[in-house]
Amino acid sequence: MTISLATINRYPIKGLKAQSLESARLSSSKGLIGDRLxxxxxxxxxxxxxxxxxxxxxxxxxxxxxxxxxxxxxxxxxxxxxxxxxxxxxxxxxxxxxxxxxxxxxxxxxxxxxxxxxxxxxxxxxxxxxxALAPSDWVSLINLASLSDIERVARQKLDPARLRANLWIEGARAWEERDWNGSRFRLGEAVLQVTAPLDCSSSANVNPREAQRDINLPLLMRKGFMHQQVGVQLTVLEGGRIQQGDRLLPFTQ
Incomplete structure (x- = not known):
């Protein structure tokens, strides 16, 4: 099964909509360059x-x-x-x-x-x-197949932008990423390691199109899945350029 990078997002200002990029650079000290500056x-x-x-x-x-x-x-x-x-x-x-x-x-x-x-x-x-904040040297990733399963439970379409993740992937099985803790991957020129779950926060309650709260997504996650994990956090082990369409490949050395 081919897992590929569907979308790259960075957030120059925390809280605002993402700046979508065709390509970007990852750094072992700064994560996604230009994110949440x-x-x-x-x-x-x-x-x-x-x-x-x-x-x-x-x-x-x-x-x-x-x-x-x-x-x-x-x-x-x-x-x-x-x-x-x-x-x-x-x-x-x-x-x-x-x-x-x-x-x-x-x-x-x-x-x-x-x-x-x-x-x-x-x-x-x-x-x-x-x-005001601890510097972020990690990037966040969501699996669009897992989001589809959340939509099934929510009985409505959910814009992936609600989850405010840097990377969206497609081609993986739903919830496959929950088994990735500690795993290493190559993405483009970069090497990444999954280091923590990405949990749903109350910011996901805001509809990014309407700028209004229209769902309690953390509560839905707890009731429907008995957890709040919507993705993973990754540490950048080796920096480099990534671009849309890059394959997410297991990395062993």
Whole structure:
């Protein structure tokens, strides 16, 4: 049975829609290059620059607490460090700026302040994810056949984007990935090892098309399958380029 890579997603800003890629680079120290580089936070107004906000004073925004973020897609250009924000399904950017400059970050932050409002809780700011979150050096993977089985239990179609995984594979048997813990695979130029299950979170309750909560997916998983695993986490042992259509092959050495 041939297992292949169907989709590559990265999330330049945590909580926003994915930037879908035909190819990408994996790194043993950074996982999927360009993934979750930035976060949105509400913090103390007494700090003038995002990188001066101490972690204890901020609240990270994501789909678990702000479903309106699902209306937006972030695209990041690695070469010139430009961030674009688009409304889902549109190609004309709502905002665009270089995020390697204080002015550019201020422009992006101001866009989110206008978009989200509610300044009583503090204005949203764009910050480097590493300032508030543990750096992620792993990538996430879901099996589209397993998602089809979840749809059977849910009795409705479920957009794979709900699960916010980096890699979608096709050609595997449903739930085959639950037996992969510790296994090593080659994907394109990279070598990956399955190191942990990927559990369903409440962010999957948000319909990525409607930006509204319309299902309790963790509860459905517990009732229907007696677990919440929707995929796997992989550590990058050897970095390299991957692209859509690459085969996922067992790796032994």
């Amino acid at each position: 930035f976060s949105l936070a509400r913090g103390s107004a007494g700090y003038s620059l995002p990188h001066h906000i101490p972690p204890a004073a901020i609240s990270i925004l994501d789909l678990e607490n702000e479903e309106r973020l699902a209306k937006l897609e972030a695209r990041y250009d690695d070469d010139n460090q430009t961030l674009q924000l688009l409304r889902s399904g549109q190609e004309r950017p709502l905002a665009q700026a270089r995020v390697d400059t204080p002015l550019g970050r201020s422009l992006i932050s101001q866009f989110f302040a206008d978009f989200l409002g509610d300044s009583r809780r503090g204005l949203p700011r764009l910050i480097d994810s590493e300032e």
